[in-house]
Amino acid sequence: MAAVSLDSAWTLSPSVALRPEPFGALAYHFGNRKLTFLKRPELVAVVRALGSHPDVRGALVASGVPEGQHAAYVAALSGLARTDMIRPAE
Amino acid sequence: MKLVEHFELGLDAPICLTWELTYACNLECAHCLSSSGRRDPRELSTEQCEAVIDELQRMQVFYVNIGGGEPTVRPDFWHLVEYAVAHDVGVKFSTNGVRLTPERARWLAASDYVDVQISLDGATAEVNDRVRGTGSYDTAITALRNLHEAGFGDAKLSVVCTRENIGQLDEFKAIADRFGATLRLTRLRPSGRGADVWDELHPLPEQQRELYDWLVAHGDGVLTGDSFFHLAAFGPEDGSGALPGLNLCGAGRVVCLIDPVGDVYACPFAIHDQFLAGNLLTDGGFREVWQESALFQELREPQTGGACSGCAHYDSCRGGCMAAKFFTGLPLDGPDPECVQGYGESALAGARTIPAVSQDHSRSEPSRNAPVLLTLSRRRPDAELTPPVSACAESPLAGFAPN
Numbered sequence: 001m002a003a004v005s006l007d008s009a010w011t012l013s014p015s016v017a018l019r020p021e022p023f024g025a026l027a028y029h030f031g032n033r034k035l036t037f038l039k040r041p042e043l044v045a046v047v048r049a050l051g052s053h054p055d056v057r058g059a060l061v062a063s064g065v066p067e068g069q070h071a072a073y074v075a076a077l078s079g080l081a082r083t084d085m086i087r088p089a090e
Numbered sequence: 091m092k093l094v095e096h097f098e099l100g101l102d103a104p105i106c107l108t109w110e111l112t113y114a115c116n117l118e119c120a121h122c123l124s125s126s127g128r129r130d131p132r133e134l135s136t137e138q139c140e141a142v143i144d145e146l147q148r149m150q151v152f153y154v155n156i157g158g159g160e161p162t163v164r165p166d167f168w169h170l171v172e173y174a175v176a177h178d179v180g181v182k183f184s185t186n187g188v189r190l191t192p193e194r195a196r197w198l199a200a201s202d203y204v205d206v207q208i209s210l211d212g213a214t215a216e217v218n219d220r221v222r223g224t225g226s227y228d229t230a231i232t233a234l235r236n237l238h239e240a241g242f243g244d245a246k247l248s249v250v251c252t253r254e255n256i257g258q259l260d261e262f263k264a265i266a267d268r269f270g271a272t273l274r275l276t277r278l279r280p281s282g283r284g285a286d287v288w289d290e291l292h293p294l295p296e297q298q299r300e301l302y303d304w305l306v307a308h309g310d311g312v313l314t315g316d317s318f319f320h321l322a323a324f325g326p327e328d329g330s331g332a333l334p335g336l337n338l339c340g341a342g343r344v345v346c347l348i349d350p351v352g353d354v355y356a357c358p359f360a361i362h363d364q365f366l367a368g369n370l371l372t373d374g375g376f377r378e379v380w381q382e383s384a385l386f387q388e389l390r391e392p393q394t395g396g397a398c399s400g401c402a403h404y405d406s407c408r409g410g411c412m413a414a415k416f417f418t419g420l421p422l423d424g425p426d427p428e429c430v431q432g433y434g435e436s437a438l439a440g441a442r443t444i445p446a447v448s449q450d451h452s453r454s455e456p457s458r459n460a461p462v463l464l465t466l467s468r469r470r471p472d473a474e475l476t477p478p479v480s481a482c483a484e485s486p487l488a489g490f491a492p493n
Contacts, residue, residue: 028152028153031203033153
């Protein structure tokens with residue numbers, strides 16, 4: 001499986017829906033029926049931005065995530081990739 | 091704020107919604123939590139069910155757990171499943187397997203977004219049929235086989251843990267593995283007809299420990315419906331012994347039940363007037379009931395530990411299950427009847443009144459396959475074997491000497 005890196009392109013899986021919540025969002029995958037809690041509004045913004053940016057770094061910058069936190073966000077996105085919440089962009 | 095604190099305050103829509111489509115059932119399980127059997131004439135119509143699904147879609151309730159009664163006996167059941175899936179509401183349904191023919195299994199295998207859960211409460215016919223009724227073991231196994239042979243991936247084998255089947259956990263796992271299914275273990279609640287048999291069927295204290303150890307050993311590989319959070323108190327006081335999942339009572343906060351007539355209850359195990367938030371036909375729809383009902387507002391207020399607040403394990407178990415306390419006549423802010431620190435036993439030994447039932451859809455006449463939990467014996471096992479008093483002593487009390 002492709003690894004999430006700052007230079008790779010990712011997007012929200014077509015089977016996933018996001019429901020906004022005060023803590024961030026619920027992400028539900030209709031295919032594998034996994035429910036995931038996105039526990040920070042910033043992470044929700046990044047996930048939503050992925051599809052409209054050529055790489056992960058672009059989505060992080062556009063969402064206002066400071067560079068010092070980029071590695072932590074790549075780790076969080078890797079977790080989402082493992083359950084197909086996000087997948088490599090075509 | 092931690093995620094669990096958000097949950098305690100309640101969300102704008104439930105995460106885990108159970109919807110019982112009918113009180114009708116082909117079985118008469120001794121411990122049925124909804125006292126099912128007969129269809130209620132006020133049951134929601136197909137159109138009313140579709141309107142509920144439309145509203146769930148608007149609220150982004152991503153999936154519902156459909157149950158009953160036996161939901162598949164509704165003639166429009168498969169239509170409603172298709173309708174829900176087409177409206178972005180995934181379905182997991184619980185069934186005893188009665189309608190899961192090879193043909194239906196192939197239909198299910200071909201459709202995404204539908205999950206099937208087969209109920210089985212004994213790993214052998216002997217243990218299962220005693221509580222679920224004659225023939226129900228074979229029905230469930232046949233359904234599992236049909237799903238497996240149709241290529242349906244990852245069905246759930248759902249087991250209510252009782253005194254009689256705790257010793258069969260490995261065998262349940264083996265059955266699930268044989269059919270490519272995932273085992274799901276849940277807690278026996280004294281709800282519905284469960285109140286009648288709870289004393290006799292709920293796991294003994296040493297079995298609770300056995301169950302906890304088994305669950306810890308199997309981790310994420312076994313589902314629990316997050317129903318064993320009262321066992322977390324077996325772990326250290328810091329709460330690190332918690333099992334995977336939501337470790338608090340979600341009733342009215344992230345969990346609720348819609349019953350066959352559209353009544354909305356705080357949780358699937360609390361079908362009682364005391365936990366009735368409203369009706370979605372007469373109180374402005376599901377969203378209105380979920381967000382505005384006085385009962386749910388109250389359940390979302392900070393709870394105190396009550397009698398449990400001095401217990402070092404309170405942060406682990408959060409006082410246990412509201413329904414288990416209510417239906418055994420214990421105060422809601424005291425210990426769970428199965429408190430693993432032993433406070434439940436002393437609470438049960440004190441003065442308490444079991445609440446009267448507020449609905450009962452049990453059949454008026456049991457069928458010939460109905461479970462009978464009585465153990466019949468011809469004489470007291472400790473009585474001496476004595477010959478009849480005399481050949482013509484007709485009195486049924488002849489020779490009877492009360493102690």
